[in-house]
Structure formats: C-alpha cells, structure tokens
Amino acid sequence: MRIERMTVGVFQVNTWLITDESSGLSALVDTGEGEDVRQQLEARSGLNLAHILLTHAHLDHAGALADIQAAFPHATTWLPEDEKPLFDTLPMQGTMFGMPHLNRPCGRIDHWVHGGDTVQMGELTFTFVPTPGHTPGQGCWWVGDDLFVGDTLFAGSIGRTDFPMSNPATAVESLRRLMELPGHLNVHSGHGPSTTLEKELKTNPFLGYLRREKGIEGPKGLTWAPGT
Numbered sequence: 001m002r003i004e005r006m007t008v009g010v011f012q013v014n015t016w017l018i019t020d021e022s023s024g025l026s027a028l029v030d031t032g033e034g035e036d037v038r039q040q041l042e043a044r045s046g047l048n049l050a051h052i053l054l055t056h057a058h059l060d061h062a063g064a065l066a067d068i069q070a071a072f073p074h075a076t077t078w079l080p081e082d083e084k085p086l087f088d089t090l091p092m093q094g095t096m097f098g099m100p101h102l103n104r105p106c107g108r109i110d111h112w113v114h115g116g117d118t119v120q121m122g123e124l125t126f127t128f129v130p131t132p133g134h135t136p137g138q139g140c141w142w143v144g145d146d147l148f149v150g151d152t153l154f155a156g157s158i159g160r161t162d163f164p165m166s167n168p169a170t171a172v173e174s175l176r177r178l179m180e181l182p183g184h185l186n187v188h189s190g191h192g193p194s195t196t197l198e199k200e201l202k203t204n205p206f207l208g209y210l211r212r213e214k215g216i217e218g219p220k221g222l223t224w225a226p227g228t
C-alpha cells in the first residue's frame with residue numbers, strides 16, 4: 001500500500017491518494033475545493049482511480065467532487081448517508097462561510113455509507129467508522145494500520161463543533177469510541193500532520209476526559225481538560 005498526501009486549497013486540506021500496489025488501483029480520500037487535486041491526479045501517468053472516499057461533506061473536503069468526477073468518470077464515490085443534509089448545501093456552503101465564490105455543485109454519490117461498510121480495492125479493505133459530531137455523519141476510513149479521519153481528530157486538537165449541523169456531545173462520544181481502536185493506528189487528519197491514536201490519547205488537550213476515564217496520566221502541567 002502506498003499513501004500520498006496532497007495538501008490543497010485555501011483551507012490547506014489534506015487529501016490522500018492510497019494505492020494498492022498489487023492491482024494498481026487507487027482511492028482518493030477527500031477532494032479539496034478547487035482544481036488542485038484534479039490537476040495533480042491528471043498529471044500522473046498510469047493512475048487508475050477506482051474510488052473517491054469522502055469523510056464528510058464540508059466544501060474543503062467534498063467541494064471538488066464534481067470536477068474530479070468529470071475527469072475520472074469511472075471512479076465510484078462513497079459518502080456517509082447521514083452527511084446528505086450537509087452535502088445538499090454544497091451549492092450554498094461557500095456563502096454560508098462568507099465565501100460565495102466557493103459555492104460548488106454537489107457531484108454524484110454512488111454509495112451511501114453506514115458504519116461497518118467496507119470498500120474492497122485489490123488487496124485493500126477500507127472499513128467505514130462513523131465519528132459524527134463535527135458534522136452529522138462524518139466518519140473515518142480505516143485500512144490496515146491507517147485511519148483517514150477527516151476533521152474528527154487532529155494532532156493536538158479536535159474538529160470544531162460550532163458549525164451549523166455540528167453536535168459537540170456527539171463528538172465527545174465519537175472520540176470515546178474512536179479511542180477504543182488499537183493505539184498504534186496511524187491517524188491521517190484533514191488538516192495538519194499525521195499522528196497515532198495512542199499519542200493523542202496520551203497528550204491531546206481535548207481528550208482529558210478519556211484519560212480520566214481510563215486512568216491515564218496526561219502531560220505534566222496540563223490541567224485544562226474540556227469535556228470533563
């Protein structure tokens with residue numbers, strides 16, 4: 001398996017190209033909102049884009065879907081079904097965030113995804129793990145030792161829950177369930193550097209409530225623990 005990151009657009013969102021080397025098939029996790037990812041993909045010779053796996057429907061993650069689908073019409077697109085209300089706002093999401101020039105068409109969803117659903121690509125199996133809160137249906141794509149988490153969790157932070165359709169209480173529960181997965185899993189976030197679940201459980205300022213529940217000592221001098 002080969003993982004390549006493309007960080008693009010005004011939000012500097014991380015998109016991910018995962019390639020199964022046995023079959024030569026690739027999957028794209030999230031799209032950015034501009035033309036950057038499509039142009040980078042078109043510049044690759046021999047790319048066989050089989051799937052577009054969306055973590056959630058914010059414009060920086062799904063806004064370029066229609067543009068990429070026009071260039072790669074055979075790729076099938078997967079989005080959590082609970083994201084549909086947010087996905088439907090893509091033509092006006094730019095306006096909602098004060099950037100009407102970033103309004104985008106919705107593109108096409110081939111498969112509405114639910115927890116535990118899998119996507120097979122050559123020797124790779126992607127499993128969908130729901131982690132709503134930042135958005136109504138956001139989730140993570142888990143393959144091997146790697147988790148593509150969108151805006152669920154960042155190195156040293158968590159996804160904002162003050163947006164329309166966000167739910168802070170749901171995010172707290174989602175992070176609790178996410179942290180039940182094996183700690184060695186690599187976390188590839190929608191923004192910023194990659195990390196691991198174990199490192200975040202031990203050090204992330206926003207996960208103090210989980211450390212207390214699990215009896216894990218946090219960083220020295222860190223007394224602020226939201227969610228407790």
Ligand SMILES: [Zn+2]
Nearest residue numbers: 056058134151
């Ligand atoms: Zn987001």
